[in-house]
Amino acid sequence: MVQSITAEELRDKIDTDDDFVLFDNRNAEDYENWHIGGAKNVEYSASDDELIGDFDQYREDVDEDDAIVSVCARGKASKAFAEWLEERGYENVTSVADGMEGWGQVYDVVPIATRDDDVEILQVQRRSKGCLGYIVGCKRTGEAAAIDVTRHRQEFVDAARDHGFSITAILETHIHADHLMMGGRKLRDELEVPYYLGSEIETRDPQFEYDPVEPNGTVEVGEITIKGIHTPGHTTGSTSWLIEDEAVMTGDTLFVESVGRTELQFEGEDAEDASAVLYDTLQTLMTLPETVNVLPGHFNVTDDGRYVGVTPGTPMTATIGRIRRHNEMLQMDRDEYVEAAFENIPEKPPNYEEVIATNEGKRELESDEEAEELELGPNRCAATEDSVVADD
Template sequence: MTVHAMPAKQVARKIIENQPLFILDVRNGDAFADWKIEGGNIQYLNVPYFDLLDGVEEVVKDLPTDRDILVVCAKEGSSIMVAEMLSEEGVDVAYLEGGMKAWSEHLEPVKLGDLPSGGEIYQFVRLGKGCLSYMILSNGEALVVDATRMTDVFLNFAKEKGLEIKHVFDSHLHADHISGGRQIAEQTGATYYLPPADAEEVVFGFEHLIDGLTVKVGSVEVEALYSPGHTIGSTSFVIDASYLLTGDILFIDSIGRPDLAGLAEDWVGDLRESLYARYQKLTDDLLVAPAHFMIMEELNEDGSVAKRLGDLFRDNHGLNIQDEQEFRELVTKNLPPQPNAYQDIRHMNMGKITPDLEVQREMEIGPNRCAVR
């Protein structure tokens, strides 16, 4: 049997298309329990690499014969060795190229839709991290929202589409992932915008992203809506009166957490005001497109993450807590663990530190933890 590499892009397509896949994850049990490749048609077996050094015979009997088998580890080295051992036992098997580090970095572009004024909106789905970035394009121009540090993905996509990136927005100062927004602006000459309320410690120049700011992308109008609560500067965007990019304030099945700067008690009132007052004034037909998703069930059949605002008002528990004290307790007492290295990530997004690429990768490893449970 031949051992072959399966790139993250191929794994992503299998998940989006709900194809069957069996994953033998050879990381330690705690790493597997904390963060793994997820999908609706995936089966798992976690056996640490060190338990397989004496042979894989016991594992072979637990492997299926009716679906692709993928061996996964942190960086690929251990999974290659296990895959080769399985191949010697006659098992047709692949390993994840680049390991979980590559999975964490993969972005899958998905078209959300056409815009009424002409143009399109694309969502860049980071399946391994739950991050969602956006590109609005019209008449040869583009605006990028909440870009990740994998800037080549956005630059190459714009080049393939024949676009000039004119504007770059960050909806807030991110604490769970490293922003690529400033780097994209520097490389393209685009204008970089950041909410000033989040930027008191930022050490580089930027344009102020304030409530009511409107920019044109070709024939498409993008309006900023101040919506604090996840951070004090959090800002949403209404795209061509048809999409609402909510950043980390509102998700499909949950709401944003207000504590990543240690100010949950201070910001919970802002969070409620944004969700229960500012958003309530908007039309129900806006399609909500957040900056993160929490679980794979939030993905639509095409791999996108978006849902009508009216449907969220009806179905999202975080939007249906009428008692203010109950809401306050939910938000401040049901918080998941802080994201890995979130303080260092915030400092990098402020421009205060510039770690090398491997350190950046380690800073981001792990699941997305931006929502209230």
């Protein structure tokens, strides 16, 4: 009888370097658009109980006693494929019960080192999409801010609670193009706490209520001061949040391994103009103290499941000083930067126009299933797919 594992258990097997073969049983198009690193594609139809893909090409590489894991969209086809393998003598087969839908909800909560013992920062990593959110807690008062909350808001509530904090404020860096922001607004309503965005978000004409923070304005969370820095370029309304002199949450303006892209809000020459604006913004961020940790809103995940310049489950951060010295695009002048920003730009995130409209409050979701469909695939919010950070 086929045994099942959860997506979280699959993550643990990957992280501990377990020796197993992973088969993805979705159709070739879905597989090409987004899959787990190292997965082999063999399509299987659960409804017809039929092998559609080519398993024979792997027979020489997979022994009957090898550990095999199968995954599909929601667990039905992968279970049927696992049973098909068992019938043919493969003895150690498991399927991922919640499939790629479950993989899209796998999170890691990673502490970020701080110099001030009264400040605690947790990085909430959404492994499949490369989304990063944060809990910023004041140890003296037990109050915390949640920043860039994803649709799975309970992950943030649990992370705060597990570390002794209660969420008393929610902040967003910008209108996201790759994932839905409903989690932050729902959490605001459930907890009855303020929901802060930079005041320049008005340029996006949001159709929801929020508490505006003027450029260089502050939000107090316990005894922690969070300063809003207007950082336009990726979007007109982007705000980075400076946590004392400990860290700056940069959203999609600046990443550990790359820089933000501009043509998710802008088109044509406007995107090039915005890229010049982003260049100036990045130079301004580089004037922060070099010990300040940059904590971005995303990390790069390629369509084939590779992580670019980062390792999930570990802190994804770099100091201002390190980025200033090693990010090759920040060594360029403005004209060179704008040209480089459009040389090898990745495809736009799947469904980005619908995601943006939903996040602006100008479009209603019909169901949770629609939310899942809109969020499928990696984020693609950086201007480059590969890292632009030189090695030491």
